[in-house]
Amino acid sequence: MQPVTFHVPGKPQGKARAKTVRNRSTGNVHSYIPEGDLLYENYIKNQFLNHAKGFYLEREKPVSLSIIARFLPPKSTSKKRQLDMLEGREMPLKKPDMDNIVKVVADALNGVAYHDDTQIAMVVAMKVYSAVEGLDITVEEYTG
Template identity: 65%
Template sequence: MKSVQFHVPGKPQGKARARTVYNRSLEHSVSYTPENDLLYENLIKTMYIHAAKGIKFDKEVPVALRIVARFEPTKSTSKKKRMQMLSGEIPVIKKPDIDNIVKVIADALNGVAYKDDTQIVFVAAKKTYSAEEGLDVTVEEYKTESQEN
């Protein structure tokens, strides 16, 4: 079974909404993706390509995504609370939303890991505190229980 694991360094970011502006010269509205999203998606693509060593999932192959978004506790957090955060006793309840984290990864890997993100049939994602911020991502071929036996 094909599987690619990779790490994206830095604070996890979610997919921002597309911006829409009215273009007077064209006389209609134009939507665009914010620059920060494009830069973050390019970082995700680069990290995947480096780890994948040429692995790409064909268009008929169902794909599973497993994502762990790691956040560092703030510097002002007390030692006791920091230990509770790092041990998993205190969950991450802050932005970005987990669905927006999944969306930015799924969109970034379009055409790179798989033909289209419609191939994603299973997602497991969580936010956690960690001493090192970043995303841990696994992209793998999805197997049903009947295929595993």
């Protein structure tokens, strides 16, 4: 099966922690996923579906994910430093954390590209500076 490679435009976002609140009148505790996370996951899912052409890995198939998170260099930096950033001599050591980016992508593709994210056997992920921000994602069957 051919891998699916797609781009998710916009500033890369990580998965936020679930919010937990207590109802003062009943004392019950309730957790929920922030709306921004759900919107971003749906955005990733839709970008995948636009490129998938029927790609789906059944529950017995191991999955390989490749993620490149592309960030714009800050406008306040010098031209020389921006050039260093764009040519890979300086990496984006800033939020969101890479593990949170991987988590939001894995959750977004759950049930769409593969049966469950427990199938993910290998992840290759990196953050870079680029003239175009967004996520470049490749999903494929892991063959070892």
